[in-house]
Amino acid sequence: MTESALKENRAKDAAAQETKSYFGLVIVLGLLVLLAISTGFAGVIVVLSLVIMLFLHELGHYLAARKAGMKVTEFFIGFGPKIWSFKRGETEYGIKGIPAGAYVRVIGMNNLDPVPPEDEQRTYRNAKFGQRLLLATAGSLMHFLIAIILLYAVLVGSGIQTDESDWTVQDTRPNGPAEIMGIEEGDRIIALNGVPITDWWDFAASISGLPDQPISIQLARDGELLTLQGVVGSRSTSDQTGQSYGFIGIQRTKFSTLKSGPIDALGKTGEQFGVLTSETIKGLGNFFSPTGLGNFFSEVFEVDTEQSSVKSSIAGSDEGRIVSVVGATKLGAQLTETGWTGLFLFLATINVFIGIFNLIPLLPLDGGHVMIAIYERLRSRKGNRYHADASKLLPLTYLVLFVLIAIGVAAIYLDIADPISL
Numbered sequence: 001m002t003e004s005a006l007k008e009n010r011a012k013d014a015a016a017q018e019t020k021s022y023f024g025l026v027i028v029l030g031l032l033v034l035l036a037i038s039t040g041f042a043g044v045i046v047v048l049s050l051v052i053m054l055f056l057h058e059l060g061h062y063l064a065a066r067k068a069g070m071k072v073t074e075f076f077i078g079f080g081p082k083i084w085s086f087k088r089g090e091t092e093y094g095i096k097g098i099p100a101g102a103y104v105r106v107i108g109m110n111n112l113d114p115v116p117p118e119d120e121q122r123t124y125r126n127a128k129f130g131q132r133l134l135l136a137t138a139g140s141l142m143h144f145l146i147a148i149i150l151l152y153a154v155l156v157g158s159g160i161q162t163d164e165s166d167w168t169v170q171d172t173r174p175n176g177p178a179e180i181m182g183i184e185e186g187d188r189i190i191a192l193n194g195v196p197i198t199d200w201w202d203f204a205a206s207i208s209g210l211p212d213q214p215i216s217i218q219l220a221r222d223g224e225l226l227t228l229q230g231v232v233g234s235r236s237t238s239d240q241t242g243q244s245y246g247f248i249g250i251q252r253t254k255f256s257t258l259k260s261g262p263i264d265a266l267g268k269t270g271e272q273f274g275v276l277t278s279e280t281i282k283g284l285g286n287f288f289s290p291t292g293l294g295n296f297f298s299e300v301f302e303v304d305t306e307q308s309s310v311k312s313s314i315a316g317s318d319e320g321r322i323v324s325v326v327g328a329t330k331l332g333a334q335l336t337e338t339g340w341t342g343l344f345l346f347l348a349t350i351n352v353f354i355g356i357f358n359l360i361p362l363l364p365l366d367g368g369h370v371m372i373a374i375y376e377r378l379r380s381r382k383g384n385r386y387h388a389d390a391s392k393l394l395p396l397t398y399l400v401l402f403v404l405i406a407i408g409v410a411a412i413y414l415d416i417a418d419p420i421s422l
Helices: 003-039 041-067 117-122 129-157 177-181 200-208 264-287 290-302 325-336 340-357 366-379 390-417
Strands: 072-088 091-106 169-172 188-192 214-221 224-231 233-236 244-247 250-252
Touching: 041 072, 041 091, 041 129, 041 325, 041 340, 129 264, 129 340, 129 366, 169 177, 177 224, 188 200, 200 244, 264 290, 264 340, 290 390, 325 340, 325 390, 366 390
Parallel strands: none
Antiparallel strands: 072 091, 169 250, 188 214, 214 224, 233 244
């Protein structure tokens, strides 16, 4: 073939690749439009945030690999058919059709990965222990860093902890005890029967224990202190006991949040991160227990789609249930509609969950590579490096992969048939 013919073929291939790239981008934009129609702009924000989160996860692996001198051949968002890509140096970057994750391809991850002899020194399997450990944990470390930054931003920008003592009367029930007493919107209740009120729950509990009892309420209104007299209303519980409890017919304003200073927020960020980490580990332990998995798959087979309009609270029976990308997008969209604080807290929670989940010490998760690196280090003697045989782990790896796929498919089904709602 002549040189001119070769150039012509290269030009045709480049044009075809460019056309394919444009077509792929049109598909991505079309999917975003469909998402906006189905979930609103909040859903698009959540999905883009999740994509960025996945990108940063793989960026952690990528940077660790490049720092160690390992050869990275691919860096893709998504799996399946290639939609769009470009090549810079020895690495191909791009987007694939199934947005279920992302990956960085580092050569020679184990003894089953064939590598040209000239590249053997740049493989993962021949890197130092510290380099392999950093590469395996880099994705989770990136998630933890993102969560810490988001928590810090919320603490400084709006606050997380609520001040339950900072509330006023927002409304009163028509002809209810509070309205009859003369309590008005904007009143701040400071004492009940002469006893100072510390917070809303203190007030509500005190009223609940005084059905049909005369009371005096001290409140502040427009800078003046007033004392009002009245009688607490009475209701009966819905159970068989029919026990009476008091009510007064007040709707309070929302609790205000307590902002933290830039320095004070550093310690509080660590506390909140610790709480999230502890709750995530506990939740994963409960879910992957025999009882947890049994309950999860029982729910899949027993769910009644005709009653799925009756939404469950996260704090209710669905607490701890694994959600899919579908469910996470819906929940994230609902939280995003409440403001940037809801979005940031949602993303912080998701990042901590993924970071810890990825460290479960089983292949194909990152934690599996961590355990292999530690095992190889323990088996190495006097400078003689031990290399684990990955083929012995294939049956367990396939089993783990099958379980994860089954959980993922079941979670998607539940999120469609019986979605969790805030």
